[in-house]
Amino acid sequence: MGSEHDEVDRIVDAWRAQRPDLDFAPLGVLSRVDRLSRHLDRARREAFRRSDLEPWEWDVLSALRRAGEPFQLSPKQLLQQTLVSSGTMTNRIDRLVGRRLVHREADPGDGRSVLVTMTEDGRTRVDAAITRLVDAETELLSVLPRADRERLAGLLRKLSLGFDS
DSSP: OTTOOOHHHHHHHHHHHHOTTSOOHHHHHHHHHHHHHHHHHHHHHHHHHHTTOOHHHHHHHHHHHHTOTTOEEOHHHHHHHHTOOHHHHHHHHHHHHHTTSEEEEEETTEEEEEEEEEOHHHHHHHHHHHHHHHHHHHHHTTTSOHHHHHHHHHHHHHHHHHHHO
16 A cells, blocks of 8 residues: 555645755645545545434534533533534524524523533434444545554644644
8 A cells, every 4th residue: 555646645746845954844744634524524424414313503502412412502502512602502592593403491400501412303303413424434544454543543632732832
């Protein structure tokens, strides 16, 4: 497999010929990550489309689903998990209520607060979407043996932690 070349190899080789003074190793890694990200984005959008969800709907519904029974969070908790502004979250919740994928209810622990609860239809759609997503992502990684996938996950985690801190 070491003798196989992809489009990134051709691009890096062309740059090395033009600019031998530069180290193109980062381009070799991150250009591949970028290309793989595009494939992943297409697979995710297709999984969501087949479940009649927009990517932003997936973000909110998946946060609720991961919360476990009774699949509810406060708007503030949803903000923290989806990293959007308060106004954006309010708009998203309104739209999801309109589609009957979530509903608002008073927080029994604080009458001034509201909880967002996923409906059965929301749960059905998010469960279908996660199944399709896991299947698509498994297919994207199918060329790698499990040990390589685990090593790659560890390396990407290490790289990611550098940005998250």
